[in-house]
Amino acid sequence: MSDRKIDKETGVETTGHSWDGIEELNNPLPRWWLWTLYACVVWGIGYSIAYPAWPMISGATKGLLEYSTRGQVASDIAAHNAQNEGLVAELLAADLTTLAPTSDLHRYANARGSAVFKAQCSQCHGAGAAGAVGYPNLLDNDWLWGGDIENIVYTVNHGIRNDTDFDSRYSEMPAYDDIFENDEIAAVVEYVISLSSTEFDADLAEAGVDLFMDNCAACHGDEGLGNRDLGAPNLADAIWLYGGSRQTVEYTVRNARYGVMPAWGQRLSDEDVRAVSIYVHALGGGE
Known part of the structure; x- marks a missing residue:
């Protein structure tokens, strides 16, 4: 009920x-x-x-x-690519060494390269490209492999010390921990510091001269100015990728450094490689 x-x-x-x-x-x-x-x-x-x-x-x-939203995005990308098809063709055919900074093509490449840099490169080199410990500052004129546009394109394309591109930039510094005695390492470190600093132990640095000439000058040069053909850094300009303190220089001498950069030519289109190279070159450090 x-x-x-x-x-x-x-x-x-x-x-x-x-x-x-x-x-x-x-x-x-x-x-x-x-x-x-x-x-x-x-x-x-x-x-x-x-x-x-x-x-x-x-x-x-x-x-x-x-x-579908994916289809809509794909359609928008296709429309954008079609709109810039002419500029992309010009960019791929252009001689970058003579490309005028005031040209429409340079402005387009710079804008496109900025977007590529923010998406792919800023994680290591920083949003402003000023770098960090172990990651080069792209705003100065201190280039391991050369800062002209052709060298920048090559470096972006093939990367550095990666194992995916046969044409990758490659240099290798020996780890002297098993080659030098501790007092020899201390002497070489002091001599290297003396190349770019006024605060050093003169007697200890003098003891490191012959060691440097016999073991380091072949790559870094007799005056420590480096060699871009070998990717050997300039030791006399007080610009240090990993830091210039005695502790960090000693660590480098003992263990060496092997920074790696991806081969972006395997991930980006040719036009994006060229665009980001133009952007980096235009930041101020490009030669």
């Missing part, structure tokens, strides 16, 4: 539910609410028919309109 009854005060049927003597009235839902519900149901059915909606084993229903 149903517990429902008519409430004496309102004349509305109850639901049969009662809490602490308070009974729930079975008031009907407002018609506007019901019609809204029905409209949402109809709209939902229409949406699931027109647009991708129902997951399947290897995908989802495509819908009558076959619309």
